[in-house]
Amino acid sequence: MKLPEHQAKELLRRYHIPTPAGRLATTADEARAAAESIGGRVAVKAQVRSGGRGKAGGIAVVDAAPAAGEAAERLLAMELNGERVASVLVEQAVDIDTERYLAVAIDPSAGRPMLMTSDRGGVEVEAMADDIERTVIAAADPGPSEPIPAAAHRLFTDLDALLVEINPLAVTADGELIALDAKIELDDAAAFRHRDLLDELGVADDVDVTGTERERRAAAMGLRLIELGGDIAVLANGAGLTMATMDAIVAAGGSPANFLEIGGDAYTKATPALELVLSQPGVRSLLVNFCGAFARCDVMTAGVIEAWETLQPGLPVSFSIAGTGMDEAAAMVRDRLGMAPHPTMGDAVRAAVDASTGSAGDGAAR
């Protein structure tokens, strides 16, 4: 879970990393009151989890309380990268001398945490990738010794973080270090260890607040739906196979409308999965591609057929089925839908593309 800035900074403060004085506001009045109590120049910052906030106009620096109220009013009416701005952080503006970059993240190749530092901060990390010094922290290594990097590393370890990023870590005119912006991402898989803290901070359980309404509904059910612009709905199991199915559709000249992955423990949820992929406007055909290892093809197929019989979508559908439970699954498709799965994934993909482009599917489309 990616924490919004105000929650990230609350965690930094608990680890004695200085941040500007600030208060969260959900209305213009609250923002004005916050600015008054802080006094002087303040920054009003939209609280969203997506990056590129500054560039998108999500931050305003103002001289006095009335202007803070106006800025908050404007920001609270905004949507940034598809995410509605529900709150703003009103923060004391800081006189900056220089900006640095500090992060603790995971180096997947090393399988270890790494410290990332740069004397040039304040810009998007992608834009300064070459300037960043990366130091892998070995298993026996106690980690960085300077106070702020050490505190960031401790927070990263204690709270099962995937990322603790302070950018910029500002050096003030007085030579003090202060965290002006922060991104913290915690490991959803470790949330069970930090329940009390997460509840106390008010961290929402939702994994993806930036997705479409259907994507968020899918996520709430433990399903991974991605909506795209095309016309072939894709239902497959396992991330690798699902991505490969989409790639194969594009290679065959088609265009996926969306795809939904029902692998792992979610493989029993084929019925709501199918409802989700078919409810997207513009879907002209459905491709079901199952290759069962742990996820049993017969269980997944039974769920799909149940949903199909309930929804009666009247769309052309192509099946490719291989792996654990494939014979039982193929028999169900034959008996209840009166059709046969295609003998190979290639055949099923080509049939779905043909159906979507009209050569076979126009008569049956909604």
Added chain:
Amino acid sequence: MIVSGEDRVLVHGITGKQGTFWTEQMRAYGTRIVGGVHPTKSGTEHVGVPVFASAQEAAASLDGGVDVSVLFVPPAGAGAAIDDAVAAGAGMVVVLTEFIPVHDTMAAVAGAAEAGCVLMGPNTAGVVTPGQAFVGFMPAFDDRIFNPGRVGVISRSGSLGTLACVELTRAGLGQSAFLGIGGDPVSGTSTAQAFAALDADPGTDAIVVIGEIGGRKEEDAAEVIAASSKPVASFIAGATSPPGKRMGHAGAIVEGSTGTYASKRRALEEAGAAVVDVPWELPAALGRT
């Protein structure tokens, strides 16, 4: 890393529904299951093998010890179960569990590496040596999918790796070994290490690498692929996946310029691998390199 019918396999979480089902499947296929682990059921028997409280107890009690441990255990207990298997002297631990906290994985990977234990996964579907044994939850028993032969297959994804074997089998190409390295960003065995094992295997004549976007596993494997004299074909999933979205596997996410399809394809092609656009072109591609 390549499991044999002689390897003595211990099943952690043997009494659960999945543990029971797959233990029976593994044994029916030829895998030598020597026991199971359940913290409170020591001294009992399950599906015909003794149950121990820990892998260390199993290793001490069983003649010949434990060669391979396989984990059908929930995420919260997986880290401790890996440590237990490593301490028991298992040469390989196959971690099927998905959603293990990544900090637990990092600690377990470090512990296994220090002990010289091969860790497959987490979040792998397992390993198959067709005609001999399999460990995990793979449909090894279906000869339309797996057949003995001389092509080694490495995959981050269980479902896509299974499909690759379906396509090889359809083309008349059997497999020497399937090595599932798992879909998590941090894992015990890299693509490069799995490739090196197949490259050194006298039973393997050609190698298929199934990758996906995210991370640097494929790029990191380019060096060993370039140094190999065996034909290599590869499919990388995610060419058309939108950037910045997690594609199901925690590992499959493209952030910024790292882990892109283009970077992986370029690295593998420069190393001499034939990279195909769709999985069903893999068998023909092996003949082209």
